[in-house]
Amino acid sequence: MELNDKNDKIWEFIKNHEQDNPAQLVLKQKLFPDLPLKEIASQIASRQKAKTKLPEWYAEKVWFPPKLSLEQCSSEPTAKFKANLISGHSFADLTGGFGIDTFYLSQNLSKSHYVDQQEELCELAQYNFKVLNANIEIHHSQSEEFLNSIQKPLDWIYLDPARRGDRNQKVFLWEDCSPNLVELLPLLFEKAKNIMVKAAPMQDISRAITELENKVKAVYIIELKGEVKELLYILSKEMVKNPEIQTVQISENGIPIFSYRGDKSKEAESSIDYELPQQYLYEPSPAMMKAALFKQLAQDFQLSKLHPNTHLFTSNEIKEDFPGRVFKIIGQSPVQKKELKKHLPEMKANLASRNFPMPIAQLKKKLYLKDGGKHYLFATTLKNEEKVVLICKKDL
Incomplete structure (x- = not known):
């Protein structure tokens, strides 16, 4: 089918079947013999993905490419x-x-x-x-x-x-x-x-x-x-x-x-302090993690780092405009189920690992930890090389 042949009947069909399963739609060719269902199904699959990625184009009679190109x-x-x-x-x-x-x-x-x-x-x-x-x-x-x-x-x-x-x-x-x-x-x-x-x-x-x-x-x-x-x-x-x-x-x-x-030159020239966890914990945003400008970030926001290889920061005064997530530290525990349960009786939390030698799945199993809840746990390494779990809350 040529691009200039995409008529109103085809667009109406696409609009009426946009929520359908494209793979199932192809099997109904006998019900719609005058329509190129294989191409239309491919189009519907692409439009389903484009709805959130490209809303302005999705709203128009734009013809989308195959899924890979999209x-x-x-x-x-x-x-x-x-x-x-x-x-x-x-x-x-x-x-x-x-x-x-x-x-x-x-x-x-x-x-x-x-x-x-x-x-x-x-x-x-x-x-x-x-x-x-x-x-x-x-x-x-x-x-x-x-x-x-x-x-x-x-x-x-x-x-x-x-x-x-x-x-x-x-x-x-x-x-x-x-x-x-x-x-x-x-x-x-x-x-x-x-x-x-x-x-x-x-x-x-x-x-x-x-x-x-x-x-x-x-x-x-x-x-x-x-x-x-x-x-x-x-x-x-x-x-x-x-x-x-x-x-x-x-x-x-x-x-x-x-x-x-x-810039990397300023980063190399900057100094940074390492401290044990204070009142607040800072996790840089993904873009800041990618930039790896950790010393400049610490200086600009007056923060200390937990360890040279632990990209988490801490302070006693809250820095609400920090580019990333900010948590209130409410406790600290060894990596042991019995000790953690003293702080977290329901053993339900959102667990993250930062510079920690055990995979998340294995750590959850070791601690018998369930996902969810209001608490955030960070399994990490401190400046004294101690391995701990920091217990945090996000509602500051």
């Missing part, structure tokens, strides 16, 4: 956040894919290009951009071919290199991604004033910067709903000794709720 694309909030980082006249997304980033990034520029080597995705983007009234030029081309065709440097180039290898396995080194960003760097700097690159949250930031010949001036660690969603690298034509590292927690509208800036 999983790899940016969410609406992260795309909106990135759009606020760029400005100027011209922009190109060299890895257009489904087109989410292209669509939102293009809204702040007057001339936008979508580039992708897959013809099917180009056709899909062409159809969807028309539905969304987006003025974006489509290029079915390899990244390098498109760059060589440019006469005048663009204000911004954006890339989200594919992070799956030949056998569909996940990869994290730039040289293993497609396109190979390391090889493409000289041409990118020749053709653009500014370059933004998206990477997977699990990528090693220090190694990624080194691979890019230290031509990174800023790194953004984007957190949404308590999870690091992506890393962004803003590149520089010149070498940068200490790129800025910025953690950003964003809302569902892509608006920053909290941000924190630092």
Whole structure:
């Protein structure tokens, strides 16, 4: 079925069956002989996932890609956040894919290009951009071919290199991604004033910067709903000794709720105190954990750390604006069921492990601990190497 053949009858069917099980729907082809049920079922499966990830596109008659492409694309909030980082006249997304980033990034520029080597995705983007009234030029081309065709440097180039290898396995080194960003760097700097690159949250930031010949001036660690969603690298034509590292927690509208800036040089020069647990316990947010700016965090919020390898902080005065979770410490116990029960008679709590030599599942079994309740337990190692369970409450 051609994209321009997606008529009102098909859309009405999709709307009426959007909650159905796609696998079961395919088996009903005989009941609907005039409809391409296999394609429609695939569409419904994608729309079910897109409902929360891409609500604005879900509300339109947008045709979604297969599930894998949808999983790899940016969410609406992260795309909106990135759009606020760029400005100027011209922009190109060299890895257009489904087109989410292209669509939102293009809204702040007057001339936008979508580039992708897959013809099917180009056709899909062409159809969807028309539905969304987006003025974006489509290029079915390899990244390098498109760059060589440019006469005048663009204000911004954006890339989200594919992070799956030949056998569909996940990869994290730039040289293993497609396109190979390391090889493409000289041409990118020749053709653009500014370059933004998206990477997977699990990528090693220090190694990624080194691979890019230290031509990174800023790194953004984007957190949404308590999870690091992506890393962004803003590149520089010149070498940068200490790129800025910025953690950003964003809302569902892509608006920053909290941000924190630092760099590895300042981190190396900073000092930190180690103390036994005081009145309050601080657990850094996932973005702060990824940034690993623990000494700067401790200095800025006047906190002490429990142990060099325990990324938990403590203080006697509450720091309510701390970027992460804050707990009131109400007790401390050895890692023994009998002792813990004195503090927690119901033996029901939310258990976390931080720098502790026993897996969570094994520890729960050892303590006969049930999940849930209002108490939070942290099995951890203190500065004197003692292994303990900290008993906390969140309602400060």
